[in-house]
Amino acid sequence: MIPVTHRGVSNQVVMCTGYGREGTSPDLIQYHKEQTIVFLMAVGRLRELCHRLITLANYPSSTPVAIVERAGCPQQRTVVGTMETIADLADQHKVVPPSTIVVGDVVNVLLDIDSVTGQTVTGLIQQNTVVESSS
Numbered sequence: 001m002i003p004v005t006h007r008g009v010s011n012q013v014v015m016c017t018g019y020g021r022e023g024t025s026p027d028l029i030q031y032h033k034e035q036t037i038v039f040l041m042a043v044g045r046l047r048e049l050c051h052r053l054i055t056l057a058n059y060p061s062s063t064p065v066a067i068v069e070r071a072g073c074p075q076q077r078t079v080v081g082t083m084e085t086i087a088d089l090a091d092q093h094k095v096v097p098p099s100t101i102v103v104g105d106v107v108n109v110l111l112d113i114d115s116v117t118g119q120t121v122t123g124l125i126q127q128n129t130v131v132e133s134s135s
Helices: 043-056 086-092
Strands: 012-017 035-040 064-069 077-082 099-103 123-126 129-133
Touching: 043 064, 043 086, 043 099, 064 086, 077 086
Parallel strands: 012 035
Antiparallel strands: 035 099, 064 077, 064 099, 077 123, 123 129
16 A cells, blocks of 8 residues: 655645546646655556656656556555656556556655665565565
């Protein structure tokens, strides 16, 4: 589970759709370190969305991103990466709708640090257990 707010990490949450009217892209909120953005119905344009967030909304490419697939269902999966890696990880793990995308530092709040590399674990997570790490 990813908290969308967390004291000292994120004090704002913005909910957005992945598709505007007639398939257009939604207006993007400019980057703010203490902000979480949640995209609904956007997994089909994940690569484009990340590119637009980096180039148009000034998000660092290292910003943490999580995709929660089938949230609340027994088959729920979470894939975690960064703006620059999440689209490839989603392809690798065959992420499909319905999925929710969470963008911001809160993604890392409940994740473990790899004892060898010292970096936050990324990859496929099921039931709060790393199934396949890309660290």
